Amino acid sequence: MDLPDLLHSLRRRWPIVLAGTALGTAAACTQLALATPTxxxxxxxxxxxxxxxxxxxxxxxxxxxxxxxxxxxxxxxxxxxxxxxxxxxxxxxxxxxxxxxxxxxxxxxxxxxxxxxxxxxxxxxxxxxxxxxxxxxxxxxxxxxxxxxxxxxxxxxxxxxxxPAVAPEDAATPQPAKSGLLGFGGGLALGLLAAVLRDLLDTRIRGRAEVESVTDRPILGVVPKSKSVQHTPVYIQGDRRGHLAEAFRSLRTNMRFVEQRGAEQVFVVTSANASEGKTTTALNLAAALIEGGSRVTVVDCDLRRPAVAGRLDLENAAGLTDVLTGRAELEDVLQQWGTTGSVLPAGPTPPNPGDLLASPAMAEVLRILSVSNDYVILDTPPLLPVTDAAILASSTAGALLVTAAGKSHTHDLRDALEVLDRVGARTIGITVSMVKPPRRRDRYEYLHTTDELTGRPGIGRGVRAAD
Structure with a gap:
């Protein structure tokens, strides 16, 4: 840990430093109060x-x-x-x-x-x-x-x-100034040590640095944390000039560079564990691509816990499950989303999600969608609990791995990457979600006052919760 990392650690863990200092000072005051003067x-x-x-x-x-x-x-x-x-x-x-x-x-x-x-x-x-x-x-x-x-x-x-000896007026012990200084200094040292140890033992991902310590895969996007995630529409529409919308536009730009390496632009969006922001990322990435004029279909491949239709207030009575089991045709269950987008909901929960996603019927669905779209984005289950995402990633252009700052740990990210490597899947990059914004607001204020939008109509009805 170098000096900048140490200072950053102390700034982030200042409550621990403060608590240690207060504890040391309180201990000194208690000792002074209880000590018998000599x-x-x-x-x-x-x-x-x-x-x-x-x-x-x-x-x-x-x-x-x-x-x-x-x-x-x-x-x-x-x-x-x-x-x-x-x-x-x-x-x-x-x-x-x-x-x-x-x-x-x-x-x-x-x-x-x-x-x-x-x-x-x-x-x-x-x-x-x-x-x-x-x-x-x-x-x-x-x-x-x-x-x-x-x-x-x-x-x-x-x-x-x-x-000759005379009765002294001042006590030799305790010495309030010395004891107080020792208590304060000792508490401060204890707090600093605890803060540094806490940071060294904390394996949570907080931003780029932790991701880069695990892998050399490119970081395609960094999405700031927002309190409005529970009630804000798709950010590209809801806060068109906000830093969240700009973060997904930046991700869109980076994804277009990835396009140079693939034929069919079918991408898996997944995460190591649940609630890391994969569905939010998939929807907002799709919205940004649609805003840029691309034809995009979002497929809810999380057949165990489908979320896409609910987020967009779309019908989920029929969907991917029905197509894969032959109960419905693909064109009958696709739902329009915006001007150049569409959504294929998950449909009813099947008893064998993994088998359906690995079936020839699924491969045919993806082939058809890739022909009629510029991008096909698959919102899949997390990698570590089940194998569904790994199955799909191995047969597509690659996986965009979402990791949540403050929630996901470096070992989770490492394990997720190993799962993708094991099945021969390509990890196109990583997006870090829920990153705490820096204190400097100048960059974000600039984004709020610079309108570079084209006036394209909004898409979808909204994202209600982060996943």
Whole structure:
């Protein structure tokens, strides 16, 4: 995933990023609300070598070096029981030396003879009292025991308290600014990661890029998604200057280039699964071809779930099934559609749709229609559930495969193409339907204000739903 893809992913998944950020911030606020404040109190001790205090310059340097060396050892001694137990006893604390050691920290700034004794407690006053008690205990231990070689001898090390601990006014923890920033940053990072992972794991087709990652077949059309699909007539008539109508005109133009490669212009329009827009595409492609002056017949070959007649408010009492079973003649069931178009409805649902579509009678119907038309468009069932579309595609000029953005997955498209390849069918191209329009509206506004229509009469009564 390169930078443009990453930015596009984050823009598309911004609710996930926002949710992650909100979650992290909320967690930080909750932690701040529930946390018990603790306070740090620090006592500063100054360590010197008594023999060097009144000596020469050399003695002073040597004594300073010796004091620094001792301070590094004293850092570890401060938290030992020999220092902490007297402090516990003097204050009457109900704790052990081991437990108290977890709340005591000793350190010495580099190249100094200072020793800092810091105590953290939920009470600022108690923290200061414990730090001072530990300082006193440590001073006594060094002066009376650790640095005394003989009984009644004087320790060469002098420990002085240069800054006793005082009760702090501000809590050491929690730190609202730091916690809030960490919560916000952590939540943002979590949201960004979740958004990227969600996009990487999302195999849905959204436009050209996903289709091109699956196949090198040409993309003949990209049809934007529209809320008006439930009540808009065939787009070529209903919104003659709209971007939907222009999308199908563009598909018509590309189909005319495909015409160079075939003899009979009989095409299957299908999809991997149901409800991807194949019927809408078949009807609007036919309407665009008719608008351009071509003779077109639309055949509803979805004998299991016929939709063409219902979309156009045409009769479906008799149709393709009757012709294939010998109950009717072809010319008797063809219905006029527009000036140069006709529709062959599916007719009654037969018990054996696949057998009828693979029969010699079907081949004869297509031969007759191809002679009297410039284009014959077959609206077929989806490829993956049944074999009907594959049967027809293998005996026609090819298949136009419709895939729905946001609904179909890349593996569905790949499987559908494999079905067509397996039966030796030609995939003439792919149309991506229901594509979310870009935010920039200038191109569509241009299409709405440029009338390049010829005034040709409208065709059909309307498309009522997408399939």
């Amino acid at each position: 306070y740090d109190a620090t006592a500063k001790l100054y360590i010197t070598i008594a023999a060097a205090e009144n000596g020469s310059a050399t003695d002073l340097v040597q004594g300073g070096n010796a004091a620094e060396q001792r301070v590094r050892s004293y850092v570890d001694i401060v938290t030992t029981p020999r220092v902490l137990e007297p402090a516990i006893e003097s204050l009457g604390l109900k704790t052990s030396a081991a437990d108290l050691a977890e709340h005591v920290r000793a350190d010495s700034p580099n190249d100094t003879v200072l020793l800092n004794v810091t105590v953290r407690d939920t009470s600022p006053e108690r923290a200061a009292a414990i730090a001072n008690a530990i300082s006193t205990s440590f001073t006594t231990l060094v002066s009376d025991d650790l640095e005394v070689g003989k009984p009644d001898a004087v320790s060469p090390v002098s420990v002085r308290t240069v800054q």
